Amino acid sequence: MIEVANRLHTVEEYYFSRKLREVNQMIASGKQVINLGIGSPDMQPPQKVIEAISNSLKDASAHKYQSYQGLPELREAMATFYKEHFAVSLNPNSEILPLMGSKEGIMHISMAFLNEGDEVLIPNPGYPTYQSVTRLVGAKTVFYNLDASNNWLPDIDALQSLDLSKVKLMWINYPHMPTGAQPSKIAFKSLVAFAKQHNILIVNDNPYSFVLNDNPMSILNIEGAKEVCLELNSLSKTFNMAGWRVGMVLGHSELISNVLKVKSNMDSGMFYGIQKGAIQALKCSKMWYVTLNSVYKKRRDLIWKLADALHCTYDKNATGMFVWAKLSANQKSEEFIDTVLKNNHIFITPGTIFGSQGEGYIRFSLCASLEDIEECIARITK
Structure with a gap:
C-alpha cells in the first residue's frame, strides 16, 4: 500500500x-x-432564495467558471448585511471574500498565515476543526480553557501568563459553540488589545449570531479590530442553507488578499445560482x-x-x-x-x-x- x-x-x-x-x-x-x-x-430556506436559484439557471453566465471573489453584487449584499446588522463598514471590493462555507475558510486562513512550528491558541471546549486544521498544516495547538465560571469567555490574565512568543493565530467563536455563551463588548475589546500587544491574528468564527439572539455582535465593530482580526460568517444556520455552502471571511484588505492567494489556488468560484440565492437571503426582512x-x-x-x-x-x-x-x-x-x-x-x-x-x-x-x-x-x- x-x-x-x-x-x-x-x-x-x-x-x-x-x-x-x-x-x-x-x-x-x-x-x-x-x-x-x-x-x-x-x-x-426563504422562498425567494429558492426562486432566485431556480430563475438564475438560464442566465448566460450560470454555468461558467465564476470569479474567485464572487459576484460583485454578492459582496455588496454582504457589506450591506454587516452594516445593517453589526454596524460594521466594509469595502466590498477588498475587505470581503465569499467562501464555499466558513469551514473552508478555517483551512484557507491557516494556510495563509501559519508556518510549520507556529503556535495557535484554540478554545477548549471549541469546534474540533480548529485543532485538526492546525495540525494538518504542521502548526502546534495551544489550548486555552473556557469554563462556566467565566461565562465561557477567554481569561486574558491566564493567556498573558503563557509563553506567547511563537503564537501566530488565535481562534475564538462567539456566540460560542457548543455552549451558546454570548460575548460582551468589553471581552472583545480586551481580546483586540491582547492581539495588538502580542502581534496575534484573532479569527472570530461567527455563524450563530441570529439564532435565539437579540444582540448580534461582530468583533470587527471594535475600534482597531481590523488591524489584527478576521471574522468568518455563514448563511448555513441563519437562512437554513447548510448544504449550499455559502460563507465569507471579512477584515482588512491586506489580510483578505493573503487568504485569496490560497483560495484562488485551491478552487474555482462558487456556483452562480447559489450566489444569486445568497444575495436574496442577505436581503431578508x-x-x-x-x-x-x-x-x-x-x-x-x-x-x-x-x-x-x-x-x-x-x-x-x-x-x-x-x-x-x-x-x-x-x-x-x-x-x-x-x-x-x-x-x-x-x-x-x-x-x-x-x-x-x-x-x-x-x-x-x-x-x-x-x-x-x-x-x-x-x-x-x-
Whole structure:
C-alpha cells in the first residue's frame, strides 16, 4: 500500500463521521433513532432564495467558471448585511471574500498565515476543526480553557501568563459553540488589545449570531479590530442553507488578499445560482428572523424539558441552535450518551468531542421537529 502523508497521523476521522455510521446501522436494523446531535437545519430556506436559484439557471453566465471573489453584487449584499446588522463598514471590493462555507475558510486562513512550528491558541471546549486544521498544516495547538465560571469567555490574565512568543493565530467563536455563551463588548475589546500587544491574528468564527439572539455582535465593530482580526460568517444556520455552502471571511484588505492567494489556488468560484440565492437571503426582512426564532424557541423549551428529564442543568440565557447541558455529578459524557442511544434510541452529542473541558456536559441540537423532541421526552420519562 502507498504510505500516507505524515500529516494524516496527526488527525482522526471526524467524530460525527464515525458515530453516524453506528447510528445508521441501528436505523438499518429497524431501530427508530432520533438524532439530536447534528446542527444541520431541517427547515427550508426563504422562498425567494429558492426562486432566485431556480430563475438564475438560464442566465448566460450560470454555468461558467465564476470569479474567485464572487459576484460583485454578492459582496455588496454582504457589506450591506454587516452594516445593517453589526454596524460594521466594509469595502466590498477588498475587505470581503465569499467562501464555499466558513469551514473552508478555517483551512484557507491557516494556510495563509501559519508556518510549520507556529503556535495557535484554540478554545477548549471549541469546534474540533480548529485543532485538526492546525495540525494538518504542521502548526502546534495551544489550548486555552473556557469554563462556566467565566461565562465561557477567554481569561486574558491566564493567556498573558503563557509563553506567547511563537503564537501566530488565535481562534475564538462567539456566540460560542457548543455552549451558546454570548460575548460582551468589553471581552472583545480586551481580546483586540491582547492581539495588538502580542502581534496575534484573532479569527472570530461567527455563524450563530441570529439564532435565539437579540444582540448580534461582530468583533470587527471594535475600534482597531481590523488591524489584527478576521471574522468568518455563514448563511448555513441563519437562512437554513447548510448544504449550499455559502460563507465569507471579512477584515482588512491586506489580510483578505493573503487568504485569496490560497483560495484562488485551491478552487474555482462558487456556483452562480447559489450566489444569486445568497444575495436574496442577505436581503431578508426582520420578519424572517422573527419567524425562524419562534420555531427554535418552541423547540428549545421542549429540549429544556428533555434535559430536566435527564437530570441535567443548563443556562437559559445561552443563545444559538444548541442546548449545552451539565450532567449530574461524576457522570461521563460519552458513557452517558451511549447509554441513552442504546436504551432510548436517542443520539445526543457528548461534550468531550469539543475538548477536555466538555467532560460532564452534553449538547442537544434544536434541529429536530417538535414531534421528535416530544417523542424523546416520552421515551425518557417512560
